[in-house]
Amino acid sequence: MKRRADLAFRVLATGTLIVALITLAALVLDVLADGAGRLSWRFLTSLASRRPEDAGIYHALAGSVWVIVITAALALPLGVAAAIYLEEYGTNSRLARFIEINIANLAAVPSIIYGLLGLGVFVRFMGMGRSVMAGACTLALLALPVVILSTREALRTVPKSIREGSYALGATKWQTIWHQVLPVAVPGILTGLILSLSRAIGETAPLITIGALTYIPFAPDGVWSPFTVLPIQIFNWVSRPQAAFKENAAAGILVLLALLLMMNAAAVFLRDRFQRQGRS
Amino acid sequence: MSPAPPPLSPLARIAARSGAPSVPDTPVKVEAAQLNFYYGQKRALDGISIQIRTRLVTAFIGPSGCGKSTFLRTLNRMNDIIPGTRVEGRVLVDGQDIYGAHVDVVALRRQVGMVFQKSNPFPKSIFENVAYGLRINGMARTRAELSERVEESLRQAAIFDEVKDRLHESALALSGGQQQRLCIARALAIRPEILLMDEPASALDPIATQRIEELIYDLKKTYTIVIVTHNMQQAARVSDCTAFFWLGRLVEYDRTDRMFTAPAEKLTEDYVTGRCG
Numbered sequence: 038m039k040r041r042a043d044l045a046f047r048v049l050a051t052g053t054l055i056v057a058l059i060t061l062a063a064l065v066l067d068v069l070a071d072g073a074g075r076l077s078w079r080f081l082t083s084l085a086s087r088r089p090e091d092a093g094i095y096h097a098l099a100g101s102v103w104v105i106v107i108t109a110a111l112a113l114p115l116g117v118a119a120a121i122y123l124e125e126y127g128t129n130s131r132l133a134r135f136i137e138i139n140i141a142n143l144a145a146v147p148s149i150i151y152g153l154l155g156l157g158v159f160v161r162f163m164g165m166g167r168s169v170m171a172g173a174c175t176l177a178l179l180a181l182p183v184v185i186l187s188t189r190e191a192l193r194t195v196p197k198s199i200r201e202g203s204y205a206l207g208a209t210k211w212q213t214i215w216h217q218v219l220p221v222a223v224p225g226i227l228t229g230l231i232l233s234l235s236r237a238i239g240e241t242a243p244l245i246t247i248g249a250l251t252y253i254p255f256a257p258d259g260v261w262s263p264f265t266v267l268p269i270q271i272f273n274w275v276s277r278p279q280a281a282f283k284e285n286a287a288a289g290i291l292v293l294l295a296l297l298l299m300m301n302a303a304a305v306f307l308r309d310r311f312q313r314q315g316r317s
Numbered sequence: 318m319s320p321a322p323p324p325l326s327p328l329a330r331i332a333a334r335s336g337a338p339s340v341p342d343t344p345v346k347v348e349a350a351q352l353n354f355y356y357g358q359k360r361a362l363d364g365i366s367i368q369i370r371t372r373l374v375t376a377f378i379g380p381s382g383c384g385k386s387t388f389l390r391t392l393n394r395m396n397d398i399i400p401g402t403r404v405e406g407r408v409l410v411d412g413q414d415i416y417g418a419h420v421d422v423v424a425l426r427r428q429v430g431m432v433f434q435k436s437n438p439f440p441k442s443i444f445e446n447v448a449y450g451l452r453i454n455g456m457a458r459t460r461a462e463l464s465e466r467v468e469e470s471l472r473q474a475a476i477f478d479e480v481k482d483r484l485h486e487s488a489l490a491l492s493g494g495q496q497q498r499l500c501i502a503r504a505l506a507i508r509p510e511i512l513l514m515d516e517p518a519s520a521l522d523p524i525a526t527q528r529i530e531e532l533i534y535d536l537k538k539t540y541t542i543v544i545v546t547h548n549m550q551q552a553a554r555v556s557d558c559t560a561f562f563w564l565g566r567l568v569e570y571d572r573t574d575r576m577f578t579a580p581a582e583k584l585t586e587d588y589v590t591g592r593c594g
Contacts, residue, residue: 128400198437202500204398206450206507207427216449217439 065294072287080288084254085270089281094289097270099256100169100249101296104266105238107173108180113230115177116184117219123185124192125214144182151179152246160247167248170260175243180233187229191222224308231304235297241268267293340558340572346371346511346541347392352406354387354396361387363565365406369558374533374542376556376573378549379588383562385545386434389513392543393429394422410511427454430509434516436496438488438503443480446488446499447471450507466506474502475532494525501532505540512536514544518551530555549589553577561585 083093119136127133155175165171195218203213219226249265257264267289274286347369354362362384369375377385390396391408394415407414415425438446447467450456457463467484471477476498480491488499497517504512514533518526533542533555546552552559553573560570561584569576569585580586587593 196437198433198435199439200398201395201433202437202439202503203449205393205395205426205431205433206453206503207423208450208453209423212453216453221440 068287068290068294071284072289072291075284075288076291080285081292084256089277089279089285092274092282092285094267094270094285094292096253096256097265097267097289098292098296100253100264101238101266101293103169103257103260103264104172104176104244105234107169107260108176108237109230109234111173111177112180112184112233113226116181116230117188117226119181120185120188120192121214121219124189125210125218140182140185144186147242148179148240149242149246151175152243154178155243155247166261167263168261169257169264171247172244172249172264172266173260175247176237176240179240179243180230180237183233183236184226184229187232188222188226191225191229192218194225195221220311223311227304227307227311231300235300238266238297238300239268239293241266241272244269267296340368340570341370341373343370343372345369346411347543348409349388349391350407350409352388352391352404352408354384354391354405355403356399357401361565362391365567367560367567367570369541369543371541372537372539373557374537374544374555375558375560376552377543377545377560377562378547378552379562379568381547384565385560385562386515388562389515389543389545392511392513393426393431395426395431397422427507428509429511429513430504430507431513432497432500432504432515432517434519436493436500436520438491438496438499440487440489442485443471443488443491443499444484447503447506450503454507456507470502470506471499473505473536474498475528475535476502492525494521494528497521497525497529498532501529505536509540511541511543514542516545516547519547526551549577549591561588563588 080093081098082095083091084096086092119140123133123137127136152175155171155178159165159171159174160167165174199217199221200213203217208216244266249263249269253263253265271286271289271293274282274289277283345368347367349365349367352362352365353360365384365388377389379385387396391404392410392415396402396404404416408416410425410429414420439449441449444464444467447470448457448463451463451466457466468477468481471480476495479495480499483490488496491499497520501512501517518529521529530551533544536542537557544552544556556573558570559573559576561568561576561580561582563584569580569582571580576585577589580589584593
């Protein structure tokens with residue numbers, strides 16, 4: 038009986054996995070069939086155009102890279118610092134518990150709400166306008182809960198014996214965290230960061246809300262420049278009536294997928310490197 | 318004519334023996350006075366009073382959960398990092414109350430080093446493991462001084478010859494016994510005066526254990542050593558004085574040879590002969 042239940046569970050689990058993989062493969066193949074023909078160096082380096090055969094993705098690709106780099110630069114230090122406070126310093130204080138509940142809730146908030154917040158706070162109140170900076174700040178808010186939660190998880194898995202070893206040598210709390218705990222936690226922190234950035238790079242709604250442009254004829258030249266990003270450009274092309282723009286959209290999706298894969302590969306590479314550093 | 322001394326109560330007899338004439342009378346290094354310790358509501362140590370002497374090896378023995386490790390950890394305030402713990406009474410190191418209001422815990426732990434039951438090298442190179450304490454305490458001004466102090470500490474812990482060709486490889490690649498000696502080197506690097514060892518050989522094979530014991534024998538020329546051990550033979554081999562703990566109380570404290578041959582308390586005798594505990 039027990040063995041049969043075990044077998045049934047294995048069949049179920051494998052079946053679920055296969056369904057998921059087939060769905061993904063079908064999607065990718067479909068997009069490949071539509072868009073592979075449009076992929077070329079020219080497509081990557083050309084700006085938007087009204088003529089689909091001239092239109093490229095450069096402005097949106099550059100916009101995405103700008104936004105995601107600044108998002109990472111904001112979310113990483115803020116998220117790690119918040120996690121250190123909650124995990125190491127604020128344990129059981131009323132303030133820490135209050136913040137914790139809020140972070141758990143924030144992780145579940147729909148992204149368009151972040152867009153409205155970004156519009157109110159960054160674009161209007163802080164006067165950033167419809168800039169790369171405003172977009173990155175908004176996405177950083179979106180990424181923060183995941184960065185904080187995964188950093189706390191990573192800090193928690195650092196063995197107590199390492200902390201004790203450090204304290205026993207006359208290290209202060211901060212020295213212990215900075216020299217011993219954080220280095221051990223780096224792989225976990227990076228994984229969380231890249232996961233949250235992967236989500237952020239695919240976001241459309243909050244950026245449209247804060248006024249990222251759906252049509253823009255140039256790439257951003259700084260953090261205060263107006264911008265667009267890949268998903269918005271793809272959305273723009275999909276909504277055009279001409280069939281040729283649909284091909285552009287498919288090619289754009291391929292570029293976005295490639296960017297995501299590269300980020301995930303970088304995460305795996307960095308994680309392995311840091312883990313090896315600890316071992317060898 | 319002087320009056321005859323009054324008869325002592327059983328408890329007072331223990332107390333009298335704790336400061337006992339038979340314990341070698343080198344200067345007192347660590348002294349606990351009526352020390353109580355609590356994990357939350359649970360009392361783990363009950364009125365511990367003891368005087369630990371300079372440059373001797375003092376062994377704490379007793380069954381699991383008797384409080385010997387807890388007491389050891391009160392001596393460098395290592396229990397501070399466990400939430401919900403509380404200390405009553407006093408612990409004096411060189412006459413200074415280490416639970417006093419203005420005590421610098423960081424400075425205390427520099428003076429009172431510690432080696433743990435499970436070897437806990439940092440996941441860094443052998444060199445960095447030893448250099449860490451020197452760096453954070455600003456104890457080496459130049460690179461040359463740093464490597465000199467690292468080498469000196471590794472030599473003191475009798476591990477230098479085994480690792481001199483791979484100082485910059487990971488400490489985690491060392492064997493269990495080597496890791497434990499590395500942890501001792503790491504503790505010695507910052508030149509403590511007192512070395513607390515919490516069952517330092519309990520996870521090691523007999524040969525590695527013997528090396529640690531030989532090391533302890535060498536180190537007591539320089540350091541005051543307190544060692545917690547489950548192993549009665551080990552206590553008998555390495556220590557000058559032995560303290561026997563039972564259910565959070567200090568039952569008896571005396572010269573090791575007396576503790577093992579002619580203990581004053583029945584409980585001690587039963588324990589060291591293996592009849593209880």
